Amino acid sequence: MAVIDELKGVKVTVQVNGQEAVEYDDPDGLENDVNRKHATHRAFNYIESKDDTCFTVKYEVNHMHRWESPKSAFSLYLYVDGKRMDSVVCEASRFNSFDPFYIWSTVVEGSRGSSRDPSYDRLSKFQFSQVTTGKVVISWRCHEYVVRVLTCLSVDDATKERVEGDSKKAKSLGVIEVFVYPLTITGPSYTSGHEHYRDNQNSSFNIAEKALKGRAVSHGTSFTDGGFVSKRKSVCAEYLNDGNPIACFMFKYRSRDALQKELIIPRSPSPEAIDELSEADIRRLAAERLDEINNGRRSGTVKQERKGPIIKREFAEIYDLTEEPAKREWKKIKIDANREAIDLTDD
Incomplete structure (x- = not known):
């Protein structure tokens, strides 16, 4: 789980298939981050992503966090691949029970969108999808047969406009961000229509190789249907800190191969030569070696010199x-x- 020393009691975790993802330090995170929202404190980590695997983001706040007043709160804004996906509010009033073991916790499974039912939101769950480069296959129907491999376009032959668009898209791919904004509650909570952050249609992750410019981006985030979920309550609040976040938690998600290429994790050791052989090859080599030993004994060509004590x-x-x-x-x-x-x- 990611923590920031200056923001005690607040933890952010990415879960992959329901399990807490292993986090790896990003040694160049602070140097390369443009701090686009002017966060006061920042944390940078890498996690491993896998093809077509769902993930969630979990927030936790415990009694270690010191609130300035009973009306204090903060809002956690989630961005994935540079796009706003969700926001949730944690209020100091939840900790008035004086239970030292109380932990406020919530899990964000996906992006919420409006639905026809005013009491529910439509949930689109997060899922890692592989980024591809190379050729795009064109298919069409001909005489009731689908022809798929007759014509193909090379992404590397894309137009200048395509490369520029893909470059802009690639800059934000593979990144999960959580921004923490301090608030003061000014009014009661209420239920309202949920803001529709974005069109949750799956994007294409086939990108011109030139647009990646050597970046080891392996995945983007697509969506799967999560059904209907109850709407959250909203609060009336005033933003503090000049409207800037006090913290940012950043997770770059990459495949294991990409993590190894960026030297975040060590490469897997090369297998021993014998591990690459089939059982038949191992038996053949063993028989050949045994024949060599037996032939050497029969020929008597090997003379051993014996020396006395x-x-x-x-x-x-x-x-x-x-x-x-x-x-x-x-x-x-x-x-x-x-x-x-x-x-x-x-x-």
Whole structure:
């Protein structure tokens, strides 16, 4: 979960498929951020996104946050891919129960739009969708058959206007932002028609490669039908801090491969060579090696030199105990009658 030290007690989390996403520090976030809404404090993180996977954004506020007055509040505005998607208000009055363990929490599942029923909003759930580059296939119906691969247009051959439009679009893709605005409640809450932030139609994420300019953008956000949900209550309030947010939580979502390319996470270790072989190849190589060993034993071409043990004495005298002793010449003496005798007393 993302936190800002200067805004104690406030936490923002992105959940992917109902599980809290692992967050990675964005080392260049502060340097590259243009701070378009002039937020006082900012936090920057990366998360991993996966094709066609739903995600939500969760807010939590606990007793650690110190409110200036019982009428204090703040509004959390959610932007995805540069477009406003939702807003919700957290009021200090919710913490008047003096329960030290009370936590205000809400989950934003998608963007709300108007519906024919005045008591309900239409929900469009958030979903990661893959960004593609390359060719766009044109299909048409001919004699009751759909022809799909007869003609294709290269996105790289797009017009200058297309590249410029895609460049502007790509700058905001892959980003989730939550802005926190301080408020003072000035009147009672009420139920009204929900503001329709945007047309929740799925956008095309086929972008000219030139428009990406080397950015490792892998996903954008599309929408799935979330049915009908009850309308939220609105409040009468006055914006503080000159209308500027006191905090911004930014999450850049990327595929695992894109995170590795941007050096946010380490690359997966290369598999061992044997891991890439089939079982049949492993058996064949083992049999070949066994044959080599057996053939070497039968040929006797390998000569191993054996050396005997060497004993080292105190005065550095070395005797090779395996060496054959030199043949000793015995001393002979002559005795009477020209007979010879061997002197065994000689050293």
